[in-house]
Amino acid sequence: MQLSRTVARFDDRAISRTVTGTGRAAGRLGAVLRLAQNGNLQAYLTGMLAGTALLALGLVVLR
8 A cells, every 4th residue: 555655656746747847848949949930041041051160160170
């Protein structure tokens, strides 16, 4: 009887909160990423070029 209560308490406190927290984090991440999706092609291109430049710089510095 005590074991079942302990397992149920663990499930409620640890597992359920972890699952709920993961869902909330995904929702918040989606909200942040949604801000970047504004339909402005020029902004997308600028981001891609900046990322490419950072990767190239990283390759040069790490060699």
